[in-house]
Amino acid sequence: MTQQAFYSVHPKFHAAVDCIIFGFEEGELSLLLLQRNFEPAKGRWSLAGGFVEEGEDLDDAARRVVAELTGLDDLYMRQVHTYGEVERDPGERVLSTAYYALVDIKKYDRELVRAHNAFWVKLPAIPRLIFDHDRMVSDALRFMRYQATVKPVGINLLPEEFTLTQLQALYEAILGEPIDKRNFRKRIAQMDYIEKTGGIDKTLSRKGAALYRFNREKYDGNFKI
Amino acid sequence: MTQQAFYSVHPKFHAAVDCIIFGFEEGELSLLLLQRNFEPAKGRWSLAGGFVEEGEDLDDAARRVVAELTGLDDLYMRQVHTYGEVERDPGERVLSTAYYALVDIKKYDRELVRAHNAFWVKLPAIPRLIFDHDRMVSDALRFMRYQATVKPVGINLLPEEFTLTQLQALYEAILGEPIDKRNFRKRIAQMDYIEKTGGIDKTLSRKGAALYRFNREKYDGNFKI
DNA sequence: CCGGTTGAGTGTCAAAATTACACTTACAAA
C-alpha cells in the first residue's frame, strides 16, 4: 500500500470551531452570542463559529473566528472539547472543536459585532442555542471555572488596571458565590504578581480605590520551572 | 446560498483518534505502545491510532481503536485534546483527537496485542514517539493525574478486588510521590464507596490483606445530584 | 463648615484539614 492510499481510503469531514466568548460587566459574566441571520438555523441563537480552512491550524481558526467578530487579537483562549457525534449538526457531518475566549468587554469592536448581529447576553439569561451549543457552553463554563481556581485567568476579563473590588466581583461571578472581602484581600496580598500600580480609581468611591495590575513576568517566574 | 453550498465551500480533513492506554503493574504506570510495522513511520513507536469512519461518532472511533488492539470494551476513556496544526502529520493533513484509556493490565487480549506488535512500556522508559504523540502523552498524563485527584478514576487500573496496599501503590505511581500509609488509609476509610469484600489476599503477605471493591452505586449516590 | 453617605481598607480567633510519625499483629516458613 502506498502512503497516499493509506490516507485516501479514509473519509474526510468538515472541521469547525465554535467559540464561547466570555465578558464581564456589572458584576456578571456575559457571552457574546449571534442571532443568526443566515442559514442554517436562521433566526436562532448560536455561538460564534466557523470552518477550519485549508492550511490553517485549528487554534488559528478559533482565533480568526473571534477576531472576525470582535476585532480582537491576542486573547486568552483555550480549547475545551471536540464534539464528534454523527448527528450533532443536522446539515452535514461536522466535527467541531469548542474554544473559550476571555475578553475585556470594554474593548471589542462595536461595529463588527453589530454587523454580525451579535449581542452580549448575561449568563443567567442566555437563550437556547442551536445544535449542541448549550452543552459547549456548560462544558466551557465548567472548564473556565476550574482554570480560574488554579491560575489567575480571570484577569483577562478585566482592563489592564483594576481595583480589588472589581477583581473580587469578577471572582464572585466566576464562582457563582459571594466571597468574604477580608479573606479575599488576604489571599490576593500573597500573590506578588498582582501589584499596585500606584494609580487610584475614583469613579466608584469618594475615597478612591488603589489600582492593581497583573505582572506576567513575576507570575511566570513563580510557576514556570 | 443553498444549505448545501454553505458547507461545500469549506474543505474537509481526515479525522483521527490517538489513544493513550494506561496500565498499572509492579508499582508503575505503563503505556501500551505500537512499534509500527507499517507506513508511514514504519519501525518507530506510536500510540494506538486510527481514522474516524463514516457514520462513526468520534468517541466510538476511540473505543474501536482500543478494542481492536486490546479486545477490551467498556473501558474508562476520556477525551484529552484535539491537535490540529497543519504540519503535525507529515503525510497529509489530519486532525487528531487524543483519548486516554485505563486498562486492568491483567485482562487484555495478548494475541491481539502481539498481532499489532504492541508492547506495554513503563512510563519512565517510554521511547520517542512519532509526530506529536509525545505531547499527547504528556497532556494525557497531566489530565489523568488531575482527574485522579478529584475522583477515583485510578480504580479502573486495578482488578475488581484489590488491597489497600495495591491502591496506595497505584496512587503513588499516578502522583509520582510517596504517600503516608496511615494518612492514606484514613482518607480511604472515609470513602464509603470503597468497601471491604470480606475476601483476603494472601499472595503478598503471610498475614493476608483485606480485599476491597469500588461500589459504583454508592459513589454515584454521593456525587450525582 | 459640619454631619452624612459611600465604598475602601484592615486583624483576630476558631474550626477544619493536613501532615508527621512508630509500633504491633497475624501468619507461614525455616
Add this chain to the structure above:
DNA sequence: TTTGTAAGTGTAATTTTGACACTCAACCGG
C-alpha cells in the same frame, strides 16, 4: 519456637480556611 514479611492502627502539631465588624478618606448637601 523463632524469624521474617507485609498489614494494620492513633495522636499530636501545623497549616489552612472561614467567620466576623469596624474605621477611614473624601465628597456632598444643607
